Amino acid sequence: MKLGLRLLLGFFLITGIAAFFVLRVFAAEIRPSVARVVEDMLVDTANILAELVEDDLAAMPAGGTLETGHFAQRVREYAERPVDARIWGMSKQSLDYRVYVTDARGRVVLDTGARPGGVAIGQDYSRWRDVALTLKGQYGARATRQVEVDGQPSVLYVAAPIRQGARLIGVLTVAKPMSTVQKFIDRAEREILVKGLWLLGLSLLVGVLVTAWIVWSVRRLRDFAQHVELGQRGGERVQAPELSGELGDLARAMEAMRDRLEDHEHVEHMVRALTHELKSPLAAIGGAAELLHDDLPAHDRHAFATQVQDQAARMQRLVERLLELSKLEHRRRLEHLAVVDLAPCVETALAQARGRAEQREVSLQWQQREQAAVLGEPELMHLAMSNLLDNAIDFSWPGGRIEVSVRREGAQALFTVRDHGPGVPDYALARLGERFYSTPRPAVAGEPPRKGTGLGLAIVRQVMQLHGGDVVWAPAGPGLAVTLRWPLATPSAPST
Known part of the structure; x- marks a missing residue:
């Protein structure tokens, strides 16, 4: 498998795993976060309404209800109030709070009747977690799935104590179906998914570009190494590629190595060639020198002496030109x-x-x-x-x-x-x-x-x-x- 494909697959794998876990964490946190926000709002609402209903509940006769009281009338008017609100681009056209009040024994004395089929007035709610915990002086809340309604997420109930002075006289519970905020959750999940896919796509694009740049740099370095090898065999000399970072350092090191190898090869070749070229004049000079030791006629002596001079001049020209050529071959510019x-x-x-x-x-x-x-x-x-x-x-x-x-x-x-x-x-x-x-x-x-x-x-x-x-x-x-x-x-x- 080629280097570029390996890098690309590795980047895809890392990015895909990271995106999967990040998106999963975001999606898993949306619902709990929304529920926490709704619960926080219900706590405030329940406590406010508990203060408002205190007078009516304190004045209620034993065994009575609050259906005809001032507070009950206002709550019904709230439920019938028309509303058309645009919340972050989404329409809200209904008010969804359900409010019920129990006395100190947990008997329901007021219920706005959020569920179809009637209200719960007169029923014993002292077993429900929201009422039971509040009557014990604790924070009372519960989430109940209303399967019979729509099979959608649960309804969140938050209770607040109703006190007259220091005496606990009842409990007020505010309920809100989570289905009313489900559309906001769905939209948030869709946006996270879409933006996550965009992020994944951009990450992959960056990965492709980075991989392409790395592969391009490595291929330039490979081509340079191949040219260096060809240069050692008599090929054309090329300059090291201009690269940054560690690849640039490697390219410069390869160029320095090539120069040292070329210098070594150049010296070796020069020595061999010079030795070959000097053999003939040295042999001629040696032969003439041996003959000059003999008693020769003046004409022959002059001829051999001239031969020695000519061969010496030839060797001098050879050395001088060889030095000139060597200097030229080592110049780069x-x-x-x-x-x-x-x-x-x-x-x-x-x-x-x-x-x-x-x-x-x-x-x-x-x-x-x-x-x-x-x-x-x-x-x-x-x-x-x-x-x-x-x-x-x-x-x-x-x-x-x-x-x-x-x-x-x-x-x-x-x-x-x-x-x-x-x-x-x-x-x-x-x-x-x-x-x-x-x-x-x-x-x-x-x-x-x-x-x-x-x-x-x-x-x-x-x-x-x-x-x-x-x-x-x-x-x-x-x-x-x-x-x-x-x-x-x-x-x-x-x-x-």
Whole structure:
């Protein structure tokens, strides 16, 4: 099961259980809470009415009733009173109190007759909990389910003592059917259910969004880890994703680990390649040194001494270029950016290369020159152009020419160097720019074909990667055309 599905199911389970218990607690508390509120109101009402009926009950003859008394008349008028009240959006059109009074022995002397079929006058209510407890000087209340009426919730009875001075002369009970407030309870339960479902839905939506964010972050981290693995195998390098919290810390730690692994691999590869490249010149120097110990003719001695010098110079160039390439490969960004006009920069590189070109009897010529400004680091751009020109000189025949051009093409600035030498075989084009990969140079004045360090074009490619550009190799027939492509500088970019 995938991580996102696990998180989502876990969140649904936790939210569902929490919502179930919360809604159940709310629903279970509604009825008791309403009953407590109604009972509290009935206590106040019963005590008020007990004070009002005191005079009538004290004046009632033994064995009599209160049906014709002033209090009984007012209670009947209350029951017949029309009412139409809007209570929180619900209509109330009836008065629901039932009031009955008992004497000191528990005999009913007044009853408003809330139940169908008559009233309870003359009956003995001394066994009912509300009357019995009140006659004993305690708080009397009861709840009785009126099944014969409607099978709905119980009727709540609350009694209050009727006293004349310190003497208990009777009990007044106020009753209210809970069915009259049932509609408020039902509405509250419905609202709680609906709002609970909304809350559950919103919680699940938040859960989906949080899960999606976590999965998105983890997948970015996974993709970065896969790119790191591909990078170790020669794939494209990518930057660590910008994440927050612990995932961000993990991404940065993985990037640091990748840098350390790449450094280790880079050093290991460099050592192997350098060892391989140094074997030939060291063997040549060793052989020449052994022969120089013998008694040789002056001509042979001079030849072997020259060989030692040439191989030493080759090793020096190899080490210098290797150091330059190593520094470039460890750079992550450009440091001294400026807007550079390509044509003057190329002119400077041509001026430095003319001395070597004249030694090889190679001419340097402008083929096309346009104004093209790019954003870059001037020293690195000059390094790339110089290496490219040196490579073209090495691959040119004596008496040949090298053509350079600077032009604009769309949103790019292009610098092209084309020689008229033997060119590069098709199978070797894809490997140009690799470290230590080189093809033999043309022979000069009867000398055997020479092989370069294989680092010049690697330096060129690395410089272009830092500048966000690229290198294009194309057979020119004869020769090879190499084009460096930069993005054109924007007008707002800083200039030198």
